[in-house]
Amino acid sequence: MAKAFKYGLKGISGYLEPAERDLLRGLLDDVISMLESDARENEDPLAALIGLDMDVKQPSDRALLRLLPNVMKDDDGGSLEFRQLTERSVRENKIGALRAAALGLDKNELVLTPEDATRWSMALNDVRLVLAERLDIRDEADAEHIHSMQDWSQAEDVESYLALVYNFTTWLQESLVQAMLAARQAKS
Amino acid sequence: MSPSVAYGTDIDERTKAAEQSSTDVLTAPDIPWNLVIWNDPVNLMSYVSYVFQSYFGYSESKAHKLMMEVHKKGRSIVAHGSKEQVEQHAVAMHGFGLWATVEKAASGNETPGKGGRQRG
Numbered sequence: 001m002a003k004a005f006k007y008g009l010k011g012i013s014g015y016l017e018p019a020e021r022d023l024l025r026g027l028l029d030d031v032i033s034m035l036e037s038d039a040r041e042n043e044d045p046l047a048a049l050i051g052l053d054m055d056v057k058q059p060s061d062r063a064l065l066r067l068l069p070n071v072m073k074d075d076d077g078g079s080l081e082f083r084q085l086t087e088r089s090v091r092e093n094k095i096g097a098l099r100a101a102a103l104g105l106d107k108n109e110l111v112l113t114p115e116d117a118t119r120w121s122m123a124l125n126d127v128r129l130v131l132a133e134r135l136d137i138r139d140e141a142d143a144e145h146i147h148s149m150q151d152w153s154q155a156e157d158v159e160s161y162l163a164l165v166y167n168f169t170t171w172l173q174e175s176l177v178q179a180m181l182a183a184r185q186a187k188s
Numbered sequence: 189m190s191p192s193v194a195y196g197t198d199i200d201e202r203t204k205a206a207e208q209s210s211t212d213v214l215t216a217p218d219i220p221w222n223l224v225i226w227n228d229p230v231n232l233m234s235y236v237s238y239v240f241q242s243y244f245g246y247s248e249s250k251a252h253k254l255m256m257e258v259h260k261k262g263r264s265i266v267a268h269g270s271k272e273q274v275e276q277h278a279v280a281m282h283g284f285g286l287w288a289t290v291e292k293a294a295s296g297n298e299t300p301g302k303g304g305r306q307r308g
Contacts, residue, residue: 066228066287071278073224073289086279093283118242125235125285132230143190143229170190170232177234184241 002168004175005110007182012117014110014176021105023165027127028102034064034130035091035098048088056083063133067094067126097122117180124173131166135159189233189259223267223274226287227258239284240266243277268293 003015016024047054058080059065068087070079101123104110112120137143146163147170155161225236233255240251244267257264267277274290281288 067282067285069282069287069289071275071282071288071290073291082275086275090279090282121235121238122284125231129230129285137229140190140229147190174232174234177232177238181234181238184238 002172005112005172005179006175007179007186010111011114012112012176012179012183014112014172015108016105016110017108020168021108024127024169025102025105027131027165027169028098028105028123031067031123031126031130032095032098032102034061035067035095051086051088052084053088054084056080056087058083063130066129066133094122094126098126114180114183117176117183121173121176121180124169124176128166128169128173131162131169135162135166189227189231189236189255190229191233220293221268221271221274222265222291222293223269223277223281224263224289224291225254225258225266225281226289227262228287231286233259236286239281239286243280243284 002017002020005012005014044054058070058076059068068083068090070076071082071086072078097119100116100119104112104116104120132143135142135146137146146166149160149163150167152164155164236258237248237251237255240246240254241248244251246254254264254266258266267274269277271290278288278290
């Protein structure tokens with residue numbers, strides 16, 4: 001069984017079994033490929049160099065739209081213009097955090113620097129956002145319903161399995177954030 | 189936002205403490221754009237509070253107060269500034285996975301947080 005992240009003399013540390021590391025690596029890789037999938041072949045190399053993406057569109061996939069939301073509530077034109085300027089770098093930052101977390105999964109004992117911890121929390125959060133869209137979590141009641149599923153013997157179909165995976169990542173992230181908050185307090 | 193069962197009591201207690209101890213004087217925006225964070229059922233309350241502390245440099249009690257406003261009212265203005273400043277904040281918030289938008293400040297009476305620490 002995984003152990004909750006904690007803050008101590010070594011910094012922030014955690015422990016994951018090989019099967020849990022495989023599971024997390026799979027989830028991280030899934031989100032990485034979602035974020036990479038739209039890479040275009042025929043794009044203007046100069047635009048790419050300075051981070052512009054004039055062909056970008058609002059994502060049609062809801063999970064991807066949750067990772068890359070519109071920046072204005074009621075202004076699709078303004079949001080699209082903003083996407084052209086910024087979406088590439090948001091994607092790249094997210095992919096960077098997800099890759100760093102995946103690379104850190106090479107042993108059972110995890111010891112995280114403050115920078116590692118930040119990347120891990122971002123990566124786990126993105127994984128949870130994607131799982132939540134797949135599980136159709138729309139409001140707090142949905143979230144509570146999913147949260148009530150804690151028993152792995154309940155894993156009868158894809159949805160219940162996903163729910164249990166979601167709860168595992170939630171638990172892991174909560175313990176990580178508590179450790180990060182404890183590290184912050186220790187410093188101040 | 190999603191409170192964790194394991195830490196639920198702790199969060200409730202801290203809410204009360206934050207409400208009692210918060211002495212922040214909230215000032216009206218003098219520059220006309222706001223950064224808004226929207227509630228969602230996925231982001232952990234602790235994580236949202238952590239992001240407000242680590243990115244904006246807000247105190248624990250201020251971060252907690254803004255987080256609770258997002259959770260209870262559905263949205264909160266967490267920073268304001270020029271359009272470029274709040275857009276930069278929005279990019280950072282999207283990086284953290286928070287649901288952030290920018291909007292022109294209305295002359296309404298919604299109380300914003302004091303301006304976020306500017307990032308270089």
